[in-house]
Amino acid sequence: MQIALPYDIESLFQQYYRQLCLFANNILHDEALAEDVVQSFFAGLCEGRNTLPDDENTRRGYLFVSVRNNCLKQIRNEKTKNKYVDQLDMNMIEEQTVMDAMIQAEVIDQLMEAIHQLPQGCRQVLHMAVFDKLSNNEIANNLSISINTVKSQKKRAIQLLRTRLDTHMMMLLLLLLSE
């Protein structure tokens, strides 16, 4: 059986869960803890303990700020408990660092989402090129396929990605190219 969250939260969850986990992990450098923080936050939403802003942008800001605060709370708890000073950067509190973590999370999430919609062969090749930064030669060796196959899969993947990503971009380009 498929589990679903209350209907207004389910869509938020689908849209933001992965991003928020990546973001929390950027702050906490602990994947399990990051997931835990984000899950507790969503649990709070399910209980209706917090009301969400209507406006899309404010809502996104609210989600990230809440998760950041919960992460920092975690860090403080850990510190008083264990009295250790660790690599958990206190400079996370700086706006720019939080901003960077948000942007990074969003970039990875969008890219992974798009890559996941590619056909299997293209996906593997592109994943290796983008994330493992392998050359065409290395990818060919790794997958035991010819370098020409790598090239054509990569080309196809990029063409498919372009179509998907461009849907996203439309609004921006319209904004920016208006004369």
Next chain:
Amino acid sequence: MKNDQFVLVDFLVKHFGGTLSQTDKEVLQKMFNDDPSLHDQWERYTSQGLRSSDAEFWDRLDLDQARAKILHYASAKPAKRPLHIGGMRQLKIYAGLAASLAVFIGVAWFLNLRHQDSQVVPDQAYHYKNDVLPGGQKATLTLSNGKVVTLSEEQSTVKEKNGEELHISDGQLRYQPNSNPSEVANLRNTLKVPESGFYRMVLPDGTKVWINSASELSYPLAFGKSTRNVELRGEAYFEVAHEKNRPFIVSTTHGDIKVLGTAFNLTAYSNTASNVTLINGSIQLTNKNNTTKQIVPGQKVEFDGSAMRVSQANIEKETAWQHGYFYFEHDQIQDIMEQLTRWYDIKVIYQGSITRKTFGGSMSRSVSLAEALELIKRGAGLEFEIDRKTVTVKNKS
């Protein structure tokens, strides 16, 4: 928080995905000129690169497991405001009920609308009266005896006179080289693509043709000994099979295009000037005035019955439709709507005076009308209304 940094996100995604286009780069440059701090940020993000550990973490995240845990947490924690608990539960049940009712009504409405026009569907995400689905592969074929056959995507065979068989596979119509060309040379077929459709086919000589919405192509079942003649009304992209001694000639209302073997995009609707863009090879254009012009790859000729104008083409723009997306560049709203009109088979009404600014950008042709309008609306400062298949464009009030 400074939100303008978020404009970088989409560009970063494209940068890392390797799909940053020339237009994107120009836009970025423009943004950096306006706000040099964005440039520093861009440099910082791109030099950091992506961590493969993040990708692995993303891959490992299990949404169903997360849902189960969230529900578990939610029920385990004592509620902070016990007074509201009953209310909330009930609300949730009502909400659930309302949601399934909405789905039910939606389905009923959908079925009802389908009956009249399968392209008109309820708007699921925005605030429009209804939504319109994008076009797709559709066409009809008029056989030599005048009979009209609807071509579907499914594999099938259509029988012509003399036992000639036409095959449809992979969603395209294929003509085989004829065993006895002289017998079928006088038989003509016409492929018609309606508004909001497109179709691909292979002619008997192996030439591949992509036919766009509201277009028709007619051709003989076998080409003659000295030339290969077809007629086009509308837009098509040709990849002509090379034959040195038998030129391929496309006739349009405004003139003829003669080629040996090449790829080109031809737009020849009768109500506006025609244009042809050459991708590779060479073509010779003769208009109704008998003026002749030859162009090289990357060039575009605009022509009507009397005049011709050669310019440098943006090949990405001219062939975007064939790759499944819209591409706008220095286009006014009317030009953009013109393209949507053909693809969604809609009527457009302009209310008041509409901005004469020009816009650029691209988007997939698989989005619904409401999605497309939402994207355009935000950038262009316009408002849209959809009523069945009529779109009203007006300035933001």
